[in-house]
Amino acid sequence: MxxxxxxxxxxxxxxxxxxxxxxxxxxxxxxxxxxxxxxxxxxxxxxxxxxxxxxxxxxxxxxxxxxxxxxxxxxxxxxxxxxxxxxxxxxxxxxxxxxxxxxxxxxxxxxxxxxxxxxxxxxxxxxxxxxxxxxxxxxxxxxxxxxxxxxxxxxxxxxxxxxxxxxxxxxxxxxxxxxxxxxxxxxxxxxxxxVGQVPQPNPAAAPGPLNVELRLGSGVCTTKGCVEEDLAFRSFYEDSDYPLLKVLRDPVYVEVRMPARTDPNLVLTLGRCWATANPSPHSVPQWDLLVDGCPWVDDSYQTTLVPVGPSSGLLYPTHHRRFIFKMFTFLSTVVNNSGKGGATDPEVRSPLTRKVYIHCDTSMCQRLFENNCEPTCFRKRRDLVRDTFQNTYKYDSTVVSSLEIQYKELN
The missing domain is CATH 2.60.40.3210 (Zona pellucida, ZP-N domain)
Structure with missing residues (x-):
């Protein structure tokens, strides 16, 4: 235009x-x-x-x-x-x-x-x-x-x-x-x-490649009656803490943020978030955690989205996205052909690797009206009808990944 x-x-x-x-x-x-x-x-x-x-x-x-x-x-x-x-x-x-x-x-x-x-x-x-x-x-x-x-x-x-x-x-x-x-x-x-010609508050908000970080919350409850989800994102693991060790079904607290932006009208959005057994986001096998920003419905332990609002204490809440998933491990498939007459026994599955890496497809969204830029799982049906004509502009996309997470067995 x-x-x-x-x-x-x-x-x-x-x-x-x-x-x-x-x-x-x-x-x-x-x-x-x-x-x-x-x-x-x-x-x-x-x-x-x-x-x-x-x-x-x-x-x-x-x-x-x-x-x-x-x-x-x-x-x-x-x-x-x-x-x-x-x-x-x-x-x-x-x-x-x-x-x-x-x-x-x-x-x-x-x-x-x-x-x-x-x-x-x-x-x-x-x-x-x-x-x-x-x-x-x-x-x-x-x-x-x-x-x-x-x-x-x-x-x-x-x-x-x-x-x-x-x-x-x-x-x-x-x-x-x-x-x-x-x-x-x-x-x-x-x-x-x-809008777009407005001087930015400081050089950190100037246009440029989307800088996004994925980090894992490390906060834990230390008092009776505390809510772990409220405390998990108050502290985060450092690079020196990796590889992280998690027991299967342990909650993993994921935060994706864009730290270098100061425009309150920008919203960080998540598209697909998934896990792989190797550092490359394109490697297989893969397991979906979020699809179009919403929990993947076919997972029996669905990912939980954590709202980030003014009560979070963050200067720019819309620059953060948070979710929780239960720790798992990838399985390999081994086919046993030792049965009589060449019959094939049922598949035998074993852990493929103890390693898990998290990846998220992210983008920035220009919020024009209240509730814009939110995934469809947060919106009412009448809001979805407006999507064809929605005043939302998404731009700058990138994939962000975590460091290594490993599962451990309890002795």
């Missing part, structure tokens, strides 16, 4: 007057302000019949440009972009041009962080959609930094995904921006930022 307008930034010095509907009425003009640096050039080639007035009818051309609108010498109007205005009485007004993207965005696919009835357009034409709602509605998040109150929402578009044997594609525009209204004293700043 090509974004015609990558970043719209309107700095409004002084509050806008109370919000009014766009049909035949506009908010009062903001006072003139210095145009922010780094603002991308607007596309002002809007047909006369599609022009929607921006600001009051008497606004000057310079003031019109200062609020990132276009002026043709007679009228101030919205360009082919996404424009945000934050009003004195606490309203967000968002004007979206269909030609904000190439191919053009489908207005029906647009939604905000929370889909409430009042988050739908208050007016629309064939070229523009107009939204207006209280700054605390539609899932807006409120933050405060150095005396500045920030109201942040997220506007996204869904897209249809077509999946083949070896990949997935879409032919729809994919669009996601952050909308921020910043209130400080008697000044307001309205900011529209394309």
């Amino acid at each position: 090509k974004l015609i307008c990558l970043l719209t930034l309107a700095l409004l010095m002084g509050f806008l007057a109370g919000a009014q509907k766009f049909t035949n009425q506009q908010p009062d003009n903001p006072t003139k302000s210095k145009a922010p640096t780094g603002t991308h050039q607007l596309s002002c080639e809007v047909e006369a019949r599609h022009k929607i007035q921006c600001g009051s009818a008497s606004i000057s051309s310079s003031d019109c440009r200062d609020i990132n609108c276009c002026h043709d010498g007679h009228m101030c109007y919205y360009g082919k972009c996404v424009t945000l205005q934050c009003t004195k009485d606490g309203q967000m007004i968002v004007v979206v041009a269909r030609e904000s993207t190439q191919p053009n965005i489908d207005f029906e696919s647009i939604s905000f962080h929370a889909n409430e009835p009042r988050c739908r357009p208050v007016d629309a034409t064939s070229a523009f959609a107009i939204y207006q709602f209280p700054i605390t509605a539609c899932g807006t998040v409120i933050m405060e930094e150095d005396g500045v109150v920030i109201y942040e929402n997220r506007m996204s578009s869904t897209y249809e995904v077509t999946t083949g044997l070896y990949g997935a594609i879409t032919r729809d525009s994919q669009y996601q921006v952050l909308l921020q209204c910043k209130y400080a004293g008697f000044s307001t700043e309205a900011q529209v930022i394309e």
Whole structure:
């Protein structure tokens, strides 16, 4: 998708007057302000019949440009972009041009962080959609930094995904921006930022190969009544502890994490997790632990998924995945042909090796709405229907493996 307008930034010095509907009425003009640096050039080639007035009818051309609108010498109007205005009485007004993207965005696919009835357009034409709602509605998040109150929402578009044997594609525009209204004293700043262009918190969050670690929890219960699963992931085995020795059916606590990312909207996802008798993830035999992120149903001792939420104490819970499986050993098959008349006796199975290695196919997922990026075993049926048009983007995949685990026999 090509974004015609990558970043719209309107700095409004002084509050806008109370919000009014766009049909035949506009908010009062903001006072003139210095145009922010780094603002991308607007596309002002809007047909006369599609022009929607921006600001009051008497606004000057310079003031019109200062609020990132276009002026043709007679009228101030919205360009082919996404424009945000934050009003004195606490309203967000968002004007979206269909030609904000190439191919053009489908207005029906647009939604905000929370889909409430009042988050739908208050007016629309064939070229523009107009939204207006209280700054605390539609899932807006409120933050405060150095005396500045920030109201942040997220506007996204869904897209249809077509999946083949070896990949997935879409032919729809994919669009996601952050909308921020910043209130400080008697000044307001309205900011529209394309997600993906947002500066990362530090270099560790910069784009790059997916760095994933697989480690095994070593915590144990030492007091009566404690829950081992709650303590198992509080400490982890070091490389010097391997090979680990486990009794058959002992729980093995597995955590997969991406330690070098600091974007809270990224979610680590697990596809298939499996075990092998050799270090190579492609070796055979293999035994599935998770399939599509869910416990393999044909295992009589099914793997247990461990939710990782805010109560875990982790800074970025979505960057961690945890599960538990029961220790096992691979078996070889030996056919005994010593029976009379060349008859073949039943198969005799014996341990193939005492070694087990764990592997997981992982990827990063961009979370756009609550509960996205979760495996289907966590979702209700009505959520699965949305998968065809789900606002989820998965990228960067890699396979991560454990060191050697061995089973031991009790004497």
